[in-house]
Amino acid sequence: MEKIVVVMPAWNEEENISRMIEELVDKEFPKIPAEMHLLVVDNYSKDKTAQVVQDAAKTRKNVHIIEQGDKSGLGWAYVRGFRYAVDKLGADAVMEMDADFQHPPRFVRPMVEAYLNGADYVIGSRYIPGGSVPKEWDFSRKFVSFAGNLFIRLVLLKPSIHDLTTGFRLTRVKGVLDKISLEDLMELDRFAYKVDLLYQSIKNAKKVVEVPLEFAPRIAEKSKFNAKEMISTFKLAIIIGIKDKQRFIKFGIVGFIGFIVNYIGIEVFRRTTFVQELALASGGLKNIAGLNILTTPSSWSAALGAEMAIISNFSLNNIWTFKEKRLTKVSEIIPSFLKFNLTSVGAVIIQFIVIGFSVLVFGDTSLVRLASLVFAIIFLIIPYNYSMYNLFIWKTWKLPWKVGKH
Ligand SMILES: Nc1nc2c(ncn2[C@@H]2O[C@H](COP(=O)(O)OP(=O)(O)OP(=O)(O)O)[C@@H](O)[C@H]2O)c(=O)[nH]1
Ligand SMILES: [Mg+2]
Structure with a gap:
């Protein structure tokens, strides 16, 4: 009994x-x-x-x-x-x-x-x-x-x-x-x-x-x-609430820094001769594929800026957001960084689909592009990235079918 x-x-x-x-x-x-x-x-x-x-x-x-x-x-x-x-x-x-x-x-x-x-x-x-x-x-x-x-x-x-x-x-x-x-x-x-x-x-x-x-x-x-007990109860709830979301809050801050790095990256690279050379060099490719975008220094700057943001996000998340699970060995960092880049492709695909679909439905205006970008970031990209990092990069979460296994 x-x-x-x-x-x-x-x-x-x-x-x-x-x-x-x-x-x-x-x-x-x-x-x-x-x-x-x-x-x-x-x-x-x-x-x-x-x-x-x-x-x-x-x-x-x-x-x-x-x-x-x-x-x-x-x-x-x-x-x-x-x-x-x-x-x-x-x-x-x-x-x-x-x-x-x-x-x-x-x-x-x-x-x-x-x-x-x-x-x-x-x-x-x-x-x-x-x-x-x-x-x-x-x-x-x-x-x-x-x-x-x-x-x-x-x-x-x-x-x-x-x-x-x-x-x-x-x-x-x-x-x-x-x-x-x-x-x-x-x-x-x-x-x-x-x-x-x-x-x-x-x-x-x-x-x-x-x-x-x-x-x-x-x-x-x-x-x-009494009132003292009540106030300390509220205070404690707030402390626990913040602690519980600490990792997510850090992830958000790192993401925001990544956005700034991305933006500055675009502007800095745009002013270098490196991207002009890249654009010139890919002129040959243009003749084959007919893609004008390859000859634009700005698109090369954007790609480099995005990679800078990826590097910044990976490093800051590694030393701060997921510090309990920090990757320290080069043999861990390199494959994880490659995986991290690969997960970033997911965000590109999400944007491609959401923004592409929205302009088809609501018309191709800058307002629709902005609104659908914000929607994609808040409701899809943030949960997607956060889940990917927790599941596959720093592995703080277990997949449901792996729970209980060691
Ligand atoms: N051992 C021990 N018991 C305590 C202490 N403080 C409260 N209690 C007991 O904890 C229980 C809850 O306390 P209450 O005073 O009823 O608090 P409450 O139910 O929030 O307030 P009321 O609605 O006014 O009764 C009661 O059984 C109290 O006797 C304490 O410091 N030590
Ligand atoms: Mg009571």
Whole structure:
């Protein structure tokens, strides 16, 4: 049978915790087809929270408590709780849950069922059909919760997940939790730990499932949440969002530098006698093929400018964008550079097709050429180049059919 440990940080929750043990452990756990445990993580609460749990644990094998000496924050309470659940209790999955009945015990069962049906990460979600926030909340609290959540969803670019700030979640240990370096999570002394933990979990989980949660109002004791916690949560989401896209941002900057190098290259080469000689020399070819373009110094300048941009893009991406995968040996650099040139041909073909097709449909005007070029760059060339570099040049991504192979 699967062993699931509900990790429940509780700090000055005396009144809630005794009821919680009755409602969750005594009434709900027996209905769930898994071996269920409750692990309370206390911070030497000033009230009788610890004593209530210790008394309950005397008569129940599946109730446990650990103490964190100092009140070092919610994130640390979870990290220590998870470590204990995995190392000491041998958990197959862990749950995050509040002690104040905002996560009503009846919602534990559907979460566990989703896990037993194959989910690696289960999110108790307030923002999917069937889920809700308390009716009792006033408009401003509802608005802050909804807008804050939406903001984090946008910053992290995770549109498929609807609730990124919920504190009610289930995580499979094997392949998800055991891949996360828990002590290195950001903002562990705050509620903001939630965002980093979610981000890391989603990265590792193959199957993420959201289960509706009717979030209830706190009934007893005092809230530990405040504006400071909220601001640090937003701040952390922005930091993670930027870090996540760092490589793409660098790729964009390198591409922009490449564009400038290309432009300057054209102008510089145009002023050299070298391109004039090239144009003259290819005059002979013109007679054979009848291509005027070969005799134009500007087209030779453009080709050389483009190659300069390719060299600049390759070098800067190698030393900066993909610095963790930097190619250093000449025997690696030369074939990769040739491959890089070859992938650039793909961009030429994309432009050839898109711009050619657009002028056929919309007319051959400079506006159509510019608009279709911008369209091709944003929607096709950028994703194409970025994918090619990640897949074939610096190999940070694996092809789907190679995932799992070494
Ligand atoms: N061990 C431990 N538990 C904490 C700490 N801070 C909060 N908690 C617990 O974490 C859970 C969530 O805290 P709450 O105060 O309910 O925060 P919230 O749900 O965002 O805010 P409300 O909606 O006002 O209740 C509760 O079970 C708290 O007792 C802490 O520093 N240490
Ligand atoms: Mg609460």
